[in-house]
Amino acid sequence: xxxxxxxxxxxxxxxxxxxxxxxxxxxxxxxxxxxxxxxxxxxxxxxxxxxxxxxxxxxxxxxxxxxxxxxxxxxxxxxxxxxxxxxxxxxxxxxxxxxxxxxxxxxxxxxxxxxxxxxxxxxxxxxxxxxxxxxxxxxxxx
Amino acid sequence: xxxxxxxxxxxxxxxxxxxxxxxxxxxxxxxxxxxxxxxxxxxxxxxxxxxxxxxxxxxxxxxxxxxxxxxxxxxxxxxxxxxxxxxxxxxxxxxxxxxxxxxxxxxxxxxxxxxxxxxxxxxxxxxxxxxxx
Numbered sequence: 063x064x065x066x067x068x069x070x071x072x073x074x075x076x077x078x079x080x081x082x083x084x085x086x087x088x089x090x091x092x093x094x095x096x097x098x099x100x101x102x103x104x105x106x107x108x109x110x111x112x113x114x115x116x117x118x119x120x121x122x123x124x125x126x127x128x129x130x131x132x133x134x135x136x137x138x139x140x141x142x143x144x145x146x147x148x149x150x151x152x153x154x155x156x157x158x159x160x161x162x163x164x165x166x167x168x169x170x171x172x173x174x175x176x177x178x179x180x181x182x183x184x185x186x187x188x189x190x191x192x193x194x195x196x197x198x199x200x201x202x203x204x
Numbered sequence: 205x206x207x208x209x210x211x212x213x214x215x216x217x218x219x220x221x222x223x224x225x226x227x228x229x230x231x232x233x234x235x236x237x238x239x240x241x242x243x244x245x246x247x248x249x250x251x252x253x254x255x256x257x258x259x260x261x262x263x264x265x266x267x268x269x270x271x272x273x274x275x276x277x278x279x280x281x282x283x284x285x286x287x288x289x290x291x292x293x294x295x296x297x298x299x300x301x302x303x304x305x306x307x308x309x310x311x312x313x314x315x316x317x318x319x320x321x322x323x324x325x326x327x328x329x330x331x332x333x334x335x336x337x
Binding site for chain 1: 253256257258259260261262263266292293294295296298301302307314315316317318
């Protein structure tokens, strides 16, 4: 199973042990990071997908930063679990958003890989040619 | 390999590389027959899904050549797409939206893959686009 993932995520191993859900094409990583397992989130008009804010005249990056800002998130350097805070990590490649992960109470980050599986992981595990690298970690009061 | 240039399996005509003119302005652009694209549909779908399996960006997913091939030939294989959506709601639903340029669901369902897939299944049943009679 790892072979399928390693060319995109060279730091990721033991995927079968990390997997927490089967493939499910009904939602994507951004939705999962924001606790929505029903919709596909992206600042995009074609195809029509969900985005909670108006993003006209904004770049993708601006739309993502606007989402965090408007929803009460602040940037933090602290990447570990803190009582009373939710945390979401944003990954970028070539200054474009690619992926988001959410921190669980047990200190593990949880991600949905595109339309694929959910898995628990460390932040470094998803660095690579598919998602680029960690851009920022955001937190907001739980 | 561009799926759109594949000759039909069993076709009497020999493969002609000069037909590899998809996206060109040539008048000899390969236009698959219904049976030709029916044969390659699952291979094209599998390629799109596997090569974008980690991608969340709809813009990147829909710019993949296999996705473009699905859109260009969606009307040939609509019943197959509907069956896929009936079994497994997925971003494949975007193919129908782009091919038919209609949205048979309310705006409140935008982004809801399951709800929009079901809406397209109902649309297909009402428009004779299912595999079942």
